[in-house]
Structure formats: structure tokens, C-alpha cells
Amino acid sequence: MIESVVLTVTDMKCAGCESNITGKLEALPGVISVQASSKNDEISIEYDDGQTGLDTIKDTINGAGFKVK
Numbered sequence: 561m562i563e564s565v566v567l568t569v570t571d572m573k574c575a576g577c578e579s580n581i582t583g584k585l586e587a588l589p590g591v592i593s594v595q596a597s598s599k600n601d602e603i604s605i606e607y608d609d610g611q612t613g614l615d616t617i618k619d620t621i622n623g624a625g626f627k628v629k
């Protein structure tokens with residue numbers, strides 16, 4: 561099933577941070593689309609919950625040096 565979430569994520573400072581985390585999330589199997597906004601401290605993600613889960617997504621964000629609230 562396709563799920564969509566909006567996560568509050570701090571520490572994204574610029575467009576470089578946005579494209580960094582977008583690339584890492586899009587590389588995960590099952591992630592369909594990612595929109596990161598450093599301005600709003602938000603990342604919107606659509607994913608297939610049969611292939612990946614919120615824990616994996618959050619770990620990827622935290623592992624890239626950002627913080628999921």
C-alpha cells in the first residue's frame with residue numbers, strides 16, 4: 561500500500577542539504593517520491609509500505625546528519 565507522510569526534520573540549511581537527503585531517500589527501495597524543504601523543516605515522502613517502512617526512512621534521515629522530530 562502506498563503511504564504518504566510529512567516529517568518535521570531539522571538541520572537542513574540549504575538546497576544542498578535538500579538534494580543530499582532527497583537522493584538518499586530516493587535510493588531506498590520502495591520510496592516513490594520525496595520533497596524536502598529546508599525552509600519549512602519538512603520532508604514529504606510517498607512510499608510503498610510493502611518495501612520499506614517509516615523506521616528505515618527515519619534512520620536514513622538521521623544517518624545523513626539531520627534530525628527527525
Ligand SMILES: [Cu+2]
Pocket residue numbers: 572573574575576577578
Ligand atoms: Cu545545506
